[in-house]
Amino acid sequence: MDQQPQSSRLVELTSSLSSYVVAGFLALFPIFFLLFTSNPIEINKIALMIVACSLLGLAWIVQIMKKGSVLIRPSTILAALVLFTGTSVLSALATSSNRIDAFSGRTLVMLVMTGFFFFSTTIARRSTTIALSSKSNLFLWAYTFSAGLLGIFVLLQPTGFGLPWFINRSFGVSLPNSITFQTTGSLLLTLFLLISATIAHLTEVFAQKEKLEKTIHSGFFAFFLLASVVTGYFLLPNNEGALIFQPFSSSWSIAMDILKQPKTALIGVGPESYLSAFTQYKPVSLNTTPYWNVRFGSARIEVLQILTTTGIIGLLAFVFFYSSAFRTMFPLRAQTRSLVTIAATLLLYHLVFPATTVSFGILVAILSAICIEKNRQNDQDIIALSLFSVRSRDLYSSFTEQKSERLVRQISVALVSLLVFLGQAWSVLWFERLYRVEVLLQQSYMASVAGDLQKQYDLQAKTIALLPQSDRVRQIFATTNYLIATGIAGKKELSEQDKTTLNALVLQAVQEAKNATALNPLKTQNWETLLSIYQQLIGVVPEAEQWAVAGSVRAIQTDPANAMLRLNLGMLYAQLQDHNQATLLYRQAIELKPNLPGAYFQLSISLQELSRFEEAYQAMVQAQTLAKDPTLQVSEEEIKVIDEQVAALKKVVDDLQKQREAQQAQSQTTGTTSSTPTGTTQQQESSLPSGAIRLPEELGLPEEEAPTGVPTGTNESTPEPVATSPSPEPTPTPAE
Structure with missing residues (x-):
């Protein structure tokens, strides 16, 4: 002591x-x-x-x-x-x-x-x-x-x-x-x-x-x-x-x-x-x-x-x-x-x-x-x-030996103290950056509540500067850019400055969403953000539909058992009028979750577009049955729409049945064989192999490079306002 x-x-x-x-x-x-x-x-x-x-x-x-x-x-x-x-x-x-x-x-x-x-x-x-x-x-x-x-x-x-x-x-x-x-x-x-x-x-x-x-x-x-x-x-x-x-x-x-x-x-x-x-x-x-x-x-x-x-x-x-x-x-x-x-x-x-x-x-x-x-x-x-030891090989005096040992102890203490201090300083400085980002995100949220979009944008831009390798802040910034852009696009008349700002915001939203996926490609939410932005840009940005499909495919690859992702991709293909591909994805969603009424409903709609009315009727009846299950919490309005679809399809199927019976009676009289009426094509088999869940082979990623800009000019279009969930902004209460 x-x-x-x-x-x-x-x-x-x-x-x-x-x-x-x-x-x-x-x-x-x-x-x-x-x-x-x-x-x-x-x-x-x-x-x-x-x-x-x-x-x-x-x-x-x-x-x-x-x-x-x-x-x-x-x-x-x-x-x-x-x-x-x-x-x-x-x-x-x-x-x-x-x-x-x-x-x-x-x-x-x-x-x-x-x-x-x-x-x-x-x-x-x-x-x-x-x-x-x-x-x-x-x-x-x-x-x-x-x-x-x-x-x-x-x-x-x-x-x-x-x-x-x-x-x-x-x-x-x-x-x-x-x-x-x-x-x-x-x-x-x-x-x-x-x-x-x-x-x-x-x-x-x-x-x-x-x-x-x-x-x-x-x-x-x-x-x-x-x-x-x-x-x-x-x-x-x-x-x-x-x-x-x-x-x-x-x-x-x-x-x-x-x-x-x-x-x-x-x-x-x-x-x-x-x-x-x-x-x-x-x-x-x-x-x-x-x-x-x-x-x-x-x-x-x-x-x-x-x-x-x-x-x-x-x-x-x-x-x-x-x-x-x-x-x-x-x-x-x-x-x-x-x-x-x-x-x-x-x-x-x-x-x-x-x-x-x-x-x-x-x-x-x-x-x-x-x-x-x-x-x-x-x-x-x-x-x-002691980090070092002193061992005398010659005949040193006792005083010299003690002095050397004391010096070694002092060096050991000084070196360890310095290392511990530097380690603590590094942890404090590192955490200070993380903490400042959280403060800025909260300030940006308060700015959005107050309607100060410029301040919200500037504060989130600072978070990117502090943590450029964080996919979370880039995802938030991407969504914010696009929400601000849709706000501008909702104006009745756009000035040239509005158009310039709109183009810049959309471009930055796309780029930040892509940066988020590059920083953390295993995070499904990053791909969902990217595909959501591109889906709203279909018809505005060249190849936007390909990138929307690509983002959806990558989201499915990171979450292969998610039925909703396949349902949403099917709806995207239906929007692009590719109902054959849409029906394949709807069937995949149903195989993943057989009690998903939305998948049966959308499947029926695409089958109607393909004039396969009997299959469409069967799918809509299944949607009607599931919609009445109180545990699935289908709204009364949605049930009403499904009932109307079932009634309309029932009439079409009955008419087809009457045509078939008439053709069969005529064939018995003339001795000829009739062809199958429209709407009775055989149900296409699901693309899912037994015991495995995979993507259809035709759903490969597009090879085109990402769009580098938004088209400009006198006839340029502006994106419609986004009908999606609010931006994942920070909130003043913790998520449960």
Whole structure:
């Protein structure tokens, strides 16, 4: 130990800082959010993680500089976290289709929280100034504070004065007054936090000896139990917060498909690429469930999520992390009983449900608190390292030898301190770019609400400059450009300036949509954006129809089990008057989802165009039957249209039948054979081979280059206003 009093006080101060930072993190992290980013919850919680980790890192640097040695405290949990994070980094580097996405989500969180655990547990030393007994547990009360606020807002929600009401009144925003808005990002996670607090205080009720302490913990136990029951009620089926999870069977099927390829079996598809894996490998059987048109961004359970995204190596690291956590916790259950119960509850959550940024952050912080409590009782497991060693080969004096060793230690400390500081600076600067983009996206959304299209355009252009490799910001910018263009095109009279601006906006919309597909070609939404823009430009931009078809084909290639994509491509071919190809695609959509009334309806329309009226009648009758199924939620107006079509086709088919009977009677009289009347051609077989789903061979990608401009001139046309969904702008509330 350092004998200098000032140095000892500084070491003691940095040691105390670890406890206060971890406790402050537990008190703030579950409830922390800010409204001036497009995602008010997750991005701001990552920012809080980085701030806490940076404070702990600086404290560690100060401590090793004062001690004159590089200090580490090895543990199985630290080794497991390093291995777990390393597999995520390896998978992100080797397999992810977009590095921006790969290092802005789960992998970034794991890197930061690994540093958080290392710094907080290493600088925590045997302390005389902080003596937390079972009567005054700093970490438990910090956790109780955040969980208590969550419980209060849950209990107030039925009265209409819950968290959204409080935020709206405090900040002048207009969030929907719903229980589904939670600062944890998930009502389910809120429930688990409340349950863990309930169990923790129940443990203290049985452990405490003094009556006052028992009474206090009993009160908190009753409060958290009530809040847990109310939260659980909201999560029941048909209630406001009812859960929607990917079925286990489809999660399992996707994971097994990943294992069929050696590379992805080993290291997965990438930490942030589960959505791409879902669309690529989604089983057709999912189309028979109510979630057939939902794109899930996570597996049913965390084990399958990790197996899919980081492969077998990641799964082994996950198992090692779990076993290390339990081996560390349970020997300490007597000293840290309440923290152990909280950690065990969160570990259970990660086994049964997919992990989130919030759940993983709280879990690592609780494990850090347990290890800090352990370290206060024992400093013997801390190790002082030197990057270099001094070994005398000649007869140096003892003084020279000691001086050399001291110099080597100083160099080691300086070098490690510099590396840690540079690493923290890099992470802060990298995250600052991500954060500024989220702020700009929210500002652009507010500008669009205010009708300031120029400001909206300028702000989104800045996001491109900050993150040019992000397909997400380019997709948003592409949609915004086209929506602004359609607004201009809707004017009754266009000036020359309007025409010039319109052309530039359409061209930029096309180019940004193409850039998004180039940056992340496995993301179905990028191709859907491109085909949507080109579909609106058919008849305006040369070869737009070919690019619309190409975009739709690529979207189908990234999501081959999606019946709606094939239905939409069939409708595109019908728009281009290629009804033969349209009918093939409609039949494919029906094979993928046999209870899709829209596919039967569109199939009937195209068959009518081909004068195959009997087949058209059969398809329309099938659409009519399905439309009456209340679970498919077909509107009354749509049912009325289908009924009218069925009646009209029935009349045509009856007329054809009468013609056939008349021809047969005439043939019996004359002894000749009649030809088949119009509308009785044999049904064309589907292009789908048995047991496989593929694209028709004739649907290859066009070989033409992308259009480089929009035609101009005195007779130029302008695109019709887009009748599509609103732009995927950032919203002030998180997506459920």
